[in-house]
Amino acid sequence: MIFGRAALYFDEVARQGSIRRASETLSIAPSAIDRQILQLEEHFGVSLFERTGRGLRMTTAGEMLAGALRGWRRDLKRVSEQIDSLTGLRRGEVSIALIEGAAELLRGAIASFNEAYPHIVFRLQTGSAQQVVDYVTVGECDIGLTANRPHLSELRVERALLYRLGLIVLPGHPLAGRTEISLVECADLPLIVPDESISLRGVLDKAWARSIGGKIRHFIEASSINMVKSFAASGIGLGIVSALDVMDEIAAKQIVFVPLSDTPAPLSILTLVSASDRTLSVAASLFMSHLSVTMPDGDVPGTAG
DSSP: OOTSHHHHHHHHHHHHHOOOOOOOHHTTOOOHHHHHHHHHHHHHTTEEEEEEEEEEEEEEEEEEEHHHHHHHHHHHHHHHHHHHHHHHOOOOOOEEOOOOHHHHHHHHHHHHHHHHOOTEEEEEEEEHHHHHHHHHHHSSOEEOOOSSSSOOOEEEEEEEEEEEEEEETTSSSSSOOOOOOOOHTTTTSOEEHHHHHHHHHHHHHHHHHHTTTTSSOEEEEEEEEEHHHHHHHHHHHHEEEEEGGGHHHHHTSEEEEEBBOOSSSSSSEEEEEEETOOOOOHHHHHHHHHHHHHHHOOTTTOOOO
């Protein structure tokens, strides 16, 4: 009731100290204003004004109501400004922690987000899967893109996707026409693999032990996915990465991704997380939603077959 016409009329009478002057300001008949104030007094069960020869003077109850209404107006204005900031999003920062393999996916998401919100700035921090989790849980970053699926109460999992591991070869390579390849077939190839600092290596080691036994045999072991891709692109060996790692190269037809066919096939998990005990800023919340929508499902289009 108090947020309708009665509140508007009451506030103006309180400011003017007179129903007549409030009537002139609002262009409303004095009788209509007086009727609304009487309804307010009936609602609260107290007098809001004292009628004097010089006009109206607020009672203690009236002053309390006037203060509450003006506070509500200030709150409404602040919320309106926040909504305006949301729709225009003229400023803001989004901090993201990510594993190296998520860089290509994130680059595309930021590029498309920037078209709609060009004034939002990003701060990126790369690290291992555990470091990404730590960055988010301690509040150093708003959002995390990490490997595997952390089961921590401190984290809220927004989305988790599976990507197959596979062999990356040059387009002219004899294996480029294959739709799948087994780890057994890869055993005698000059493999380029990530080292144990990369979370993907643990997935690969387990699959190798299950399919072949023992430790993986490799030609080159690299401390970054970019090095694996770079050496494979030079043609001196064949890299093993996830489909997520080579999205751009596949789209540009620079390499061919041949999925591993082992049953169960080795899978890389990419998980989008945020801290469960913190509310994201408007900018971070919007980008979180955008990133979740743009994350491709499963195998990346354009792989062999």
